Structures are given as structure tokens and as C-alpha cells.
Amino acid sequence: xxxxxxxxxxxxxxxxxxxxxxxxxxxxxxxxxxxxxxxxxxxxxxxxxxxxxxxxxxxxxxxxxxxxxxxxxxxxxxxxxxxxxxxxxxxxxxxxxxxxxxxxxxxxxxxxxxxxxxxxxxxxxxxxxxxxxxxxxxxxxxxxxxxxxxxxxxxxxxxxxxxxxxxxxxxxxxxxxxxxxxxxxxxxxxxxxxxxxxxxx
Numbered sequence: 001x002x003x004x005x006x007x008x009x010x011x012x013x014x015x016x017x018x019x020x021x022x023x024x025x026x027x028x029x030x031x032x033x034x035x036x037x038x039x040x041x042x043x044x045x046x047x048x049x050x051x052x053x054x055x056x057x058x059x060x061x062x063x064x065x066x067x068x069x070x071x072x073x074x075x076x077x078x079x080x081x082x083x084x085x086x087x088x089x090x091x092x093x094x095x096x097x098x099x100x101x102x103x104x105x106x107x108x109x110x111x112x113x114x115x116x117x118x119x120x121x122x123x124x125x126x127x128x129x130x131x132x133x134x135x136x137x138x139x140x141x142x143x144x145x146x147x148x149x150x151x152x153x154x155x156x157x158x159x160x161x162x163x164x165x166x167x168x169x170x171x172x173x174x175x176x177x178x179x180x181x182x183x184x185x186x187x188x189x190x191x192x193x194x195x196x197x198x199x200x201x
């Protein structure tokens with residue numbers, strides 16, 4: 001019974017963590033490639049937590065210091081949606097970054113997944129990464145450790161256009177989410193206590 005309680009509490013905690021948007025602050029990009037575009041990693045503060053994220057939209061512009069809010073979902077939670085396979089390929093490519101020595105071609109390929117007009121021909125090794133990503137077979141529930149940060153329209157601090165990012169870091173719950181998590185755990189504990197008492201009676 002104790003294991004069921006732990007599993008249930010974890011489920012409530014995970015759900016609550018994504019109950020509200022996170023605060024994003026762009027600190028700057030440290031990647032750069034020969035074609036003149038900044039690539040992964042992009043440095044962020046996400047609700048007070050430092051994170052390196054990957055940009056998935058080439059055509060939007062952001063400025064260091066700019067802030068906005070973003071909704072967060074795991075790539076695994078997008079299974080069955082229209083662009084799920086693109087997000088799976090992007091997540092797989094992100095996971096290859098650290099083992100590849102930060103090849104800028106990987107970010108270019110991710111951009112091309114969501115904007116097929118992106119020209120990969122001048123980017124060394126991009127074709128190989130694209131072929132590798134498209135050759136993968138994905139399954140429901142994969143990439144539960146990769147998060148999609150989707151900007152909330154109208155929340156940017158000034159003129160830039162916030163972009164969608166991918167990252168490994170678990171987002172920090174906002175205060176409202178923490179309150180929701182606490183009340184959910186307390187409510188679940190009460191239900192379980194009554195059920196255990198009824199079973200003993």
C-alpha cells in the first residue's frame with residue numbers, strides 16, 4: 001500500500017509542476033557557426049533556475065535580457081499530436097548534442113524540421129544528422145526528460161519575438177503550482193486514509 005501512495009503522490013507532484021507558465025529570461029547564446037547564426041546552447045534563467053536550451057525556430061529574434069512566460073510540456077506528453085514525430089526527432093537530436101561535441105549542424109537540422117525551407121546545404125554534416133534523426137523509431141512515453149518551452153503570446157518584456165525551446169532541465173514550479181501541488185497531496189492523503197480505514201473496518 002505504501003508504494004501505491006508514493007506513486008500517487010509522485011503523479012500529483014509531476015502534474016502540479018506544469019500547472020502554470022514559467023518565467024523565462026534569455027541570458028545569451030554561446031554557440032556560433034560559420035553561417036552566421038547562433039546555435040545551441042542558449043543560456044536561460046527559467047524561474048530562477050539556470051538552463052541551457054535549444055532553439056527550434058530560426059526566424060524569430062530575441063535579445064539578451066529579454067523576458068517572457070512559457071508553457072512547459074514534456075516531449076513524451078505530445079505523443080499522438082500532429083507534430084509529435086518532429087518533436088521526437090528534435091529531442092533525439094538534442095540528446096546527441098553532448099556526445100557530439102556540440103556540433104552546430106544539429107541545431108540547424110532541428111530548425112529545418114520545423115521550417116523545411118531552411119537551407120542545410122552550406123552546413124557541414126547537417127545531411128547526416130537529418131538522415132539519422134529521420135531514421136529513428138520512437139515509442140509512446142519516450143523523452144519524458146526533454147521539455148518544450150512554448151512562449152505565451154504578449155508576455156515578452158520588449159520588442160523581440162519569443163521562440164520555442166527544448167531543454168533537459170525540469171522547470172521550477174511557480175508559487176501557484178506549488179500551492180496546487182500541496183493541496184493535491186493533502187487531498188490525496190485524506191482519500192487514501194479513508195480507504196485504508198474502510199478496508200480495516
